[in-house]
Amino acid sequence: MGMRDKYRKPTTFRCNAGSRCSMSAVVWSLVGFLLFLHLYSLFSHNGGKDGEIQFHSSHHPLIRELEQVEEDNIQIPPPRGKRSPRAAKRRPKRTTTLIDEFLDENSQLRHVFFPGMKSAIDPMNDAGNNSFYYYPGRIWLDTEGNPIQAHGGGILYDEMSKTYYWYGEYKDGPTYHAHKKGAARVDIIGVGCYSSKDLWTWKNEGIVLAAEETNETHALHKSNVLERPKVIYNDRTGKYVMWMHIDDANYTKAAVGIAISDSPTGPFDYLYSKRPHGFESRDMTIFKDDDGVAYLIYSSEDNSELHIGPLTEDYLDVTHVVRRILVGQHREAPALFKHQGTYYMITSGCTGWAPNEALAHAAESVMGPWETMGNPCIGGNKMFRLTTFFAQSTFVIPLEGLPGSFIFMADRWNPADLRDSRYVWLPLIVGGPADRPLEFNFGFPVWSRISIYWHKKWRLPSVWRA
Known part of the structure; x- marks a missing residue:
């Protein structure tokens, strides 16, 4: 392990009498040498193209609009009533934060975070200039006029039908606590599925994996947790394979569940649940690489670290290979994607249902080592950025034809x-300079900055939609 020597003696430069040696000349020579090494590392990593070093060019004009920073300043209203002097002494006044307002169901700002049905996104009625606009945080209706129920979800693009399928938790039930100190939860209803050709208009394909109503020992019994x-699609077997987080009401089971289907719209047959590699597994995702190898990424060890490992060829189990990553960093909600040979991942902190700061990570190999690059959120205001726009990551959708462009799903x-939880879809762009030097040397990583841009209202370029 490379470490800086705090006790290294300073280097002295001896010059002969009459020479023009200066410290500034030595420093600038060193800077030039380091710059040369950095350019050489970029060339050797990318291999060049037509013998030339490849630099990041400016983004395509079609996506420059998505990169415009939009501010959103929310003012905390004054309290509705003054407390008596006695009450103030008993409970010292604490400054109210936007997170407090967000979590308070009686807050005067409730309509800001959770707008009502009057402002719902209705693709069947939003014609003309209002078409294809995403409004993060608003209610989003399907083609039948009902709120979409696909929380904690992910997107599958099916090559055969040229269709996007959105799978997520169908939370259309009352929220309650299993016990006084238990987490808020709803009974399992199942996994909802929606289909779309344009990522904006979604048809309800029904519940493709349903809860078990009577057998209390079944992993999908309605009293348990499915998240x-x-x-993903297995090209070898021709099967659609679903992975999910399976837990009991107290979140002590900490397992994964696997289901399989011949069709993207199900029904999916539930196979079994297990603790992968013998470890606890809570927030998780799966990632299918370009070579067809799929990986499971999950929070483990009381959410203090992430584990990652390849699946078997049929995608129905994990192999014996596993790697611990982001150890001691307490990250969850992983959303992994790939761009130009580099693997990227967005994670959240562990604060229950309360929003927190997202971090971006990058690696040259999916198995790591992974470098943390910092908070990718841009725009809104400081509190927006520190709360991932009051949302939590779940998936990243690549946009074919728009290099370096993705949709961040949260x-x-x-x-x-919980059934009234909302979706925050925002443009994610890979590009720009590296965030910071590597920790123990003067070089910069070969990967680029990830940026998620806040917009109250935005849409994909018309060329992509066509």
């Missing part, structure tokens, strides 16, 4: 009424 379903959880 973060993700589906959930704005409503712990008071």
